[in-house]
Amino acid sequence: MNLTRRHVLRLLGASAVAVPAAGLLVAAARDRVDTVGRVAFTNRLQAPPLAPSRLDSAGHRVFDLRIRAGQREFVSGRPSSTWGVDSDYLGPTLRARRGERVLVNVANGVDETTTLHWHGMHLPPEMDGGPYQPIEPGATWSPTWTIDQPAASLWYHPHPHGRTARHLYRGLAGMFLVDDNPVPGLPHRYGIDDVPLIVQDRRLDGGRLDPDEPMSGTTGFLGDHLLVNGILGPYLEVTTTRIRLRLLNGSNARVYDFAFADGRPFAQIASDGGLLSTPHSTRHVQLAPGERAEIVVALTPGERVVLRSASPATGAGLVQRDGGDDRFDVLELRAAPTLTNSPELPDHLAALPPLPAHTAVRTRTFELAEHHINGRKMDPSRIDARVGKDTTEIWEVRSGDGTLHTFHVHDVQFQVLSVDDRKPPPELSGWKDTVLLPPGTRMQLIMRFADYADPHRPYMFHCHMLYHEDQGMMGQFLVLDPGQAAAPLPLPGGHPSHH
Numbered sequence: 001m002n003l004t005r006r007h008v009l010r011l012l013g014a015s016a017v018a019v020p021a022a023g024l025l026v027a028a029a030r031d032r033v034d035t036v037g038r039v040a041f042t043n044r045l046q047a048p049p050l051a052p053s054r055l056d057s058a059g060h061r062v063f064d065l066r067i068r069a070g071q072r073e074f075v076s077g078r079p080s081s082t083w084g085v086d087s088d089y090l091g092p093t094l095r096a097r098r099g100e101r102v103l104v105n106v107a108n109g110v111d112e113t114t115t116l117h118w119h120g121m122h123l124p125p126e127m128d129g130g131p132y133q134p135i136e137p138g139a140t141w142s143p144t145w146t147i148d149q150p151a152a153s154l155w156y157h158p159h160p161h162g163r164t165a166r167h168l169y170r171g172l173a174g175m176f177l178v179d180d181n182p183v184p185g186l187p188h189r190y191g192i193d194d195v196p197l198i199v200q201d202r203r204l205d206g207g208r209l210d211p212d213e214p215m216s217g218t219t220g221f222l223g224d225h226l227l228v229n230g231i232l233g234p235y236l237e238v239t240t241t242r243i244r245l246r247l248l249n250g251s252n253a254r255v256y257d258f259a260f261a262d263g264r265p266f267a268q269i270a271s272d273g274g275l276l277s278t279p280h281s282t283r284h285v286q287l288a289p290g291e292r293a294e295i296v297v298a299l300t301p302g303e304r305v306v307l308r309s310a311s312p313a314t315g316a317g318l319v320q321r322d323g324g325d326d327r328f329d330v331l332e333l334r335a336a337p338t339l340t341n342s343p344e345l346p347d348h349l350a351a352l353p354p355l356p357a358h359t360a361v362r363t364r365t366f367e368l369a370e371h372h373i374n375g376r377k378m379d380p381s382r383i384d385a386r387v388g389k390d391t392t393e394i395w396e397v398r399s400g401d402g403t404l405h406t407f408h409v410h411d412v413q414f415q416v417l418s419v420d421d422r423k424p425p426p427e428l429s430g431w432k433d434t435v436l437l438p439p440g441t442r443m444q445l446i447m448r449f450a451d452y453a454d455p456h457r458p459y460m461f462h463c464h465m466l467y468h469e470d471q472g473m474m475g476q477f478l479v480l481d482p483g484q485a486a487a488p489l490p491l492p493g494g495h496p497s498h499h
Contacts, residue, residue, distance in 0.1 A: 033224045033326040036308060041332040045234035047191035048175060048198070051092035060103040060144060061096050067116070067135070067172060068109040074225075074232045075207030082209065083110055083170040089230045091156070091174030093196060096147050098180045103144040108135040114167050116141075117159035118176060119290060120272055120413070120433045122149045122450075125457040125479075128410055131161035131380070132457055148451070149413065150274040150350065150431070151180035153196065153246040153292045161380070165215040165252050165466035171230070173198060173250050178274075185346040186269065187244035187296060193342065195236065196246040199309075199330060200227045201254045219404045220253030220467030222323045226309075228331050235332040238299055242342035243333070244269070246294050249287040252466045254323050255404070255436065257312040258330065259284040260297070260305050267345055270294035273413035273431025275350035280426040286312050288406045288436035290464040293427070296345060299335040307331045314404055314438055322404050352430060355392055355415050355446045363394040363444075368437065368463055368473060369401035377472030378462075383486055384475035389453040395445045399437035405468065407443075408434040410459040411479075414447035434464055453481045 053063050070088030071079040085091025096102050106116050113136050117129035126133065127143035135141045154176040158167035175196045187193035201223035202209055215221050228234045236243075249256055260266070260283075267279035272292050285293045299305065310327040364385060366373055376384070387393060394417065399405045413431035416424040420442055428435070435443055455478060462474035478486050 033323070033328070035226070035329050036310070036327045037329070039233050039329040041233050041235040043231050043233050043235070045229055045231050045236045045331065047195045048090060048093045048229055050190065051086070051094045053094075053096075056103070058101075060101045063094055063102065063104045064107075065091065065104060065116070066107045066109050067114060072171070072209075072230065074202075074204055074209060074227065078207030080204075080209035081211050083167070083172050083211075085116075085172060085174055089171040090198060091172070093175040093177060093190075094156070095177045095179065095190075098147050098149065098151070098178060101144065101146045103142060105140055105142045106135060107140045108137055111137050112163070112167075113137065113160060114163070114172065115159045116156050116172070117410075118154065118156050119408075120152060120154035120292075121145075121176065122411055122413070124452045125411070125454050125459050128459060129156070130159045130410060130460050134160065147178055149178060152178045152272070152274040152431070153248065153270065153294055154178060155198075155248055155250070155292070157250070159460075162470050165220065165470050166212070168250075168466060169202075169213060169215065169221065169252060170211045175246070175248065177246075183275065183346060183349055185343045186349075187240065187242055187342060193240040193242065194244045194246070196229070196248065197331065198229050198248045198250045199256060200250045201225065202227055204232070215252065215467050215470070217253065217467065219322045220465045222254055222326075223251075226328050226330055235334050238333050238335045238339070240340045240342045241300075242296050242298050242345075244294060244296050246292065247285065247287060248292050249289050251289050253289060255286065255288050255312040255314055256309040257284050257286040258307060258309055261308050262305055264297070264305065266295050266297040268293055268295050268427055269345070269349055271427065271430040272433045276426070276430040277352045278347060278349060279345050282427070285427060286436070288434065288464070289466065290406065290408055290434040291436070297333070299333060299339065301335055301339050302337050303335045305333050307333065355448060357394065357417060357446060359392045360394045360446060361388065361391045363396060366395060366397045366407070366461070367400040368398070368405040368407065371468060371471040371473050373462075373473055373475050376475070378474040378476075380476075382476075383458060383478050385477035386486060387449045387477055387479055389479050389481050390448075390450055392446065392448045395447065396442065397435070397437060397445060398442040399439050402439045404439070404465065405437045405473070406434055406464040407437060407445075407461070408464040409445075409447065409461045411452070412447040412449060414445040417444040417446050419443050449479045453479045453484065455480060455484050455487045
């Protein structure tokens with residue numbers, strides 16, 4: 001790739017040192033970003049539109065989506081070239097109930113091969129939307145599966161081999177909400193008292209987004225402006241005494257620690273894979289790229305309060321270069337002069353049967369370091385793990401190179417058994433599919449591989465710092481029936497191996 005002088009300076013920051021062992025150009029210093037008290041909040045925020053759907057003759061709930069290029073004025077009068085799904089930037093919210101059979105027709109209207117991955121969804125590997133399901137320009141991919149998991153805030157995003165960071169940055173992302181039996185007392189009216197918030201950092205030089213922004217860095221791309229649902233400087237009008245916010249960290253590399261400017265408490269009610277067992281009262285919630293959390297916050301008539309992010313716990317020694325000392329005003333909540341009363345939150349939310357450690361048939365260890373997992377980069381011709389269908393395993397994951405990493409597993413929702421041999425905090429007590437690994441942190445994750453076996457098509461596990469993923473910090477595993485042998489694997493989309 002040919003880099004302009006502007007791009008090189010962005011990569012370097014104030015100063016840089018070469019780290020040959022990691023193959024990185026690591027920024028030793030970068031300008032701190034602080035927008036606290038400096039955001040005007042002049043743009044009204046709304047929930048992403050719900051994707052229209054229909055029932056076909058076979059009883060499938062059918063969604064028709066089109067990936068397309070467009071233009072978005074994040075700053076008035078300054079159009080940016082973007083990608084979106086049925087839109088110029090981002091995409092609609094898909095919504096389906098547990099037990100429904102869905103069919104999603106995804107047409108690729110851009111000039112590059114891409115994919116759409118259903119992040120957090122339990123489904124067969126050929127429907128996953130990872131690098132083995134490329135959608136060529138002009139083609140349509142039509143995965144179908146039965147929704148079989150608890151209510152949750154999931155999302156979709158591109159997952160092409162080696163190009164995920166760039167395609168997500170251009171705007172390909174959206175929510176996929178799974179509904180189950182409603183819990184009395186929880187806000188549930190979409191767009192009124194139940195609102196998804198897709199938070200992303202971007203760089204807007206001259207008010208414009210560069211679709212070819214360099215994606216490299218220590219952890220990956222870090223921007224200096226925040227978008228919420230694709231809106232810069234947003235405010236959300238609130239008409240009820242409680243509002244449910246479905247937070248998604250849709251950024252490439254930035255970690256957020258969300259809190260309100262006045263320090264008010266709120267209730268976290270869900271994590272990646274669904275509801276917690278009981279509401280967790282807290283004053284902040286930290287999310288790494290790909291993580292989600294649902295919170296419920298109370299307001300009084302006429303008040304305004306700002307949602308902020310500051311000082312995420314990203315590990316000693318990494319505060320500046322990984323954005324750990326950046327501060328952002330994210331969103332302003334504006335309560336109407338008169339609010340409709342919301343019910344009290346219930347004491348119980350969901351049953352979360354534990355996966356006992358003694359049920360695991362084996363423990364695997366994964367160390368993430370220098371764009372490798374266990375010393376190896378992604379090789380599409382290599383299977384890194386073979387697991388048995390309907391078995392439970394413990395995966396112990398660790399960051400081993402002094403850099404922030406995350407760990408995401410396709411298909412399964414797991415439970416966190418321990419963090420550095422200690423009981424996990426309440427926010428990690430529910431179902432998860434992505435976790436943050438500060439330097440030196442070790443987690444034990446327990447997961448069950450149910451329902452789907454395929455000797456031909458693997459699932460992925462990888463760092464969700466997208467630059468790390470694209471550089472090869474990814475592996476793949478097959479789920480096999482007893483006695484079943486793995487079959488030879490094709491290279492996804494004709495892309496070469498990192499090997």
